[in-house]
Amino acid sequence: MAALGLLGAALLGCGTQAAETAPTKEPTAAGSPPPRAGATAAAPKPARVPAAPPTMAPGPGGLTPVYERRATGTEKVVALTFDADMTADQGPRAARGERFDNPELIATLRRLSVDATVFMTGRWAEEYPDQARSIGGDPRFEIANHSYSHYAFASPCYGLPTVPGPDMTADVQRAFDAFRDAGAVNVVPYFRFPGGCYDDAALRALAPAGVTAVQWDVVSGDAFAKDADAVADQVLDGVRPGSLVVMHCTRSAAPVTERAIRRIVPELRARGYRFVKVSELMSR
Secondary structure, three states, X not given: OOHHXXXXXXXXXXXXXXXXXXXXXXXXXXXXXXXXXXXXXXXXXXXXXOOOOOOOOOOHHHOOOEEOOOOXXXXXXXXXXXXXXXXXXXXXXXXXXXOOOXXXXXXXXXXXXXXXXXXXXXXXXXXXXXXXXXXXXXXXXXXXEOOOOOOEOOOOOOOOOEOOHHHHHHHHHHHHHHHHHHOOOOEEEEEOOHHHOXXXXXXXXXXXHOOEEEOOOEEXXXXXXXXXXXXXHHHHHHOXXXXXXXXXXXXXXXOOHHHHXXXXXXXXXXXXXXXXXXXXXXXX
């Protein structure tokens, strides 16, 4: 199934040029005089249709394509990406009060006017539908797919349970469905493998999903970190023009990310960097 089918109403297109909609008749403002007899009314402008997010062509043998850092020469752009992780079986932990979200981080990104891509699991969107809808309705952000279950697509992978090959496309579809059900709008046909673990078998099994897999070149080290400055140092040391940085949007598993961002953003801006979403980086 192509990515358009996966995203359903969340996307207007996938990797193709979206056609303009037919012009609609503009209503006459209240109190405005009617057109003079014989006068020709100006034709209304067609509605602007958002451009479809860029994707990559399938790899050899139709494998799911994988996008990594794209060198942009001297243009200093960087994509900060945040994984909103929650596995399918962590509901009881959330019920006991463990927080897999990080609204303070999202608020800080907004306050600092940072564009970013959130790779969200479907289970996270189900647990925090209001936040998924808010993130997915903010033009500064885009939501990409991080699987439904956050189970591995290749093994071994940091001790994660493994999704069987025949179930991989359905797992991704289920996540897109969760975003749609939450009311998220800005959803892109990108996928991040849980743990970053994949092999050719996974790329082959995932091909019907029609997504572009997105990796990274800068590991922030924020997972389970306790020192915000150490996280910031690792990001600042690693970023190059066109870099993709992987961080996390999960308070319980990445408690210092928001504090690290408060240092990372101004220091990278002082070096001349601009923050972009993955869709903008991929379009360059």
